[in-house]
Amino acid sequence: MPATRTELKRRFEAGRLLLDGAMGTELERRGLGHPLPLWSAAALIAAPQMVEAIHREYVEAGADILVANTFRTNPRTLRAAGLFAQGEDLNRQAVELARRAAGGRNVLVAASVAPAEDCYHPERVPADRELRAEHELMAAWLAAALPDLVWIETMNTAREAQAAAQAALECGLPLAVSFVVQESGDLLSGEKLADALASVEPCDPLAIGLNCIPPRGLTALLPHLRSLTGRPVAAYAHIDNPTPIRGWSYSQAINPAEYGEYARRWLELGAAVVGGCCGTTPAHIRVAGTVIKVT
Numbered sequence: 001m002p003a004t005r006t007e008l009k010r011r012f013e014a015g016r017l018l019l020d021g022a023m024g025t026e027l028e029r030r031g032l033g034h035p036l037p038l039w040s041a042a043a044l045i046a047a048p049q050m051v052e053a054i055h056r057e058y059v060e061a062g063a064d065i066l067v068a069n070t071f072r073t074n075p076r077t078l079r080a081a082g083l084f085a086q087g088e089d090l091n092r093q094a095v096e097l098a099r100r101a102a103g104g105r106n107v108l109v110a111a112s113v114a115p116a117e118d119c120y121h122p123e124r125v126p127a128d129r130e131l132r133a134e135h136e137l138m139a140a141w142l143a144a145a146l147p148d149l150v151w152i153e154t155m156n157t158a159r160e161a162q163a164a165a166q167a168a169l170e171c172g173l174p175l176a177v178s179f180v181v182q183e184s185g186d187l188l189s190g191e192k193l194a195d196a197l198a199s200v201e202p203c204d205p206l207a208i209g210l211n212c213i214p215p216r217g218l219t220a221l222l223p224h225l226r227s228l229t230g231r232p233v234a235a236y237a238h239i240d241n242p243t244p245i246r247g248w249s250y251s252q253a254i255n256p257a258e259y260g261e262y263a264r265r266w267l268e269l270g271a272a273v274v275g276g277c278c279g280t281t282p283a284h285i286r287v288a289g290t291v292i293k294v295t
Contacts, residue, residue, distance in 0.1 A: 003108060003148040005174050011064075011108070012176075012206045012232045012272060016292050019065045019236055019275025020058035021285045023051070024072075029281070030054075037080040041072035044090050048097055055101030057282040062289030064107060065273070067151050068098040070142065071112040075134045076126075088141045095145040110151035110176070111142045113164050119180060119212065120246040122156040122189035131163045139167035149174040154212045154277075156180050156188035158196040165203035176273075178209030178234055182247030185221050194228050209234030211277045212245065214252040215262040222269045232272035237262065240279035260287035267295050 003011075011017065024040035027033065032050060034042035043051050051069050058066060073091050078084045091111070098109045116134050117124040125131065142150055150168045152175055155161035161177055168175040177200045181187055187196055197208060208229050210218055215237040226233055239259065241251040254262070263274045274292065276284050 002146050008108070008149060008174050008206055015232060015272035016267070017064045017273045018062050018285065018289045018292055019234065019273050020055070020063040020067055021276030021280035021282065022278050023054060023067070023069050025278045026054050026281060027051075037072065037077045039072045040069055041077065041090065044069060044073070044093055044097075048093065051094070052097045052101050054282075055098050056103070058285055059101055059103065059105060059107055061282045061286035062292075063275070063285060065275070066098045066102060066107055066109050068094040068109055068111045068147060070094045071114045073141075074114065074116055074138045076116045087137075088144055091141040092145040095142075095147050108148045110149050111145060111147040113138060113142070113150050113152040113168070114154055115156060115160055119154040119156060120188060122187070125157050125160050128159065128163070131160060132167070135164045135167040136170070139164075139171040139173060142168075143171040143173055147173070149176060149206060151176050151178070153178040153209070154180045155196070158187065158189070158191050158199040161196060162199040162203075165200045165205065169203045175203060175205050176207040176209065176234060177205045178211045178236075180212045181210060181221065183217055183249060185224055188247050193225065197228050205231060207232040207234045207273055209236065209273065211236045212238045214238060214248060214250060215254055215259065216252060217248065219262060219265050219269070222266060222271065226270045233270060234273035234275070235266040235271040236275040236277045237280075238278045239276075239284075254284075256281075256283040256287040259284045260291045263288040264291045264295050267292065
């Protein structure tokens with residue numbers, strides 16, 4: 001059974017939680033790359049055993065939270081791939097794979113909720129009516145899959161973050177929300193981070209985070225996020241990207257030991273949850289987990 005909200009709130013407020021690392025880029029690293037629109041979701045059909053194995057490696061690395069492979073199982077993606085009719089089944093399968101990998105340990109299973117269209121193109125966010133309908137359907141699919149919470153991530157506009165959070169709330173799903181920002185600290189849409197946080201605050205998120213930005217930038221921006229919210233803060237960075245992501249002038253190639261030092265700094269800056277985004281591996285998460293234990 002999913003964790004109760006009381007238990008989730010206690011664990012997040014206690015802090016020092018280790019989030020897992022990347023799924024999509026880890027599948028690619030192991031030779032299972034797939035083009036958009038499905039990207040990582042293709043593995044739920046082609047190689048579910050590999051998805052489960054990656055989850056298990058993150059558990060063995062010390063992860064307290066596994067994020068199920070639902071980043072690209074939203075209605076818009078599945079419709080484009082001709083798999084819309086399988087939406088509820090694929091989301092349930094993704095959560096079940098993470099549950100099996102957890103193996104009865106005290107590991108939370110979160111279901112990823114990504115932007116409906118594109119992480120790095122806020123101008124492609126659908127019109128409000130479509131946005132609400134798609135996130136409401138995604139939330140319904142996930143509610144049926146019984147994760148412990150939903151992890152709304154890489155949000156590049158306040159209105160999509162709000163739509164996703166509201167949909168989760170209405171389905172009774174506890175939630176965390178994480179934003180992708182520019183080097184300036186504003187969302188990729190140009191909106192102020194403070195305004196984005198205000199848009200999701202009524203939905204009572206368990207945590208607020210920053211993700212999918214370089215470790216050095218995340219370190220520089222974390223104090224600003226910390227100053228804007230009294231909620232637990234999550235930090236998980238994007239590494240080894242060959243070119244800077246939109247809104248950034250640089251990227252970073254980081255080995256596990258270096259990533260661990262960034263994780264240490266994020267904890268010192270007040271992060272309650274640290275983990276990894278694109279490019280990170282079980283090795284990066286293992287080192288971050290060791291840092292959590294000794295810091």
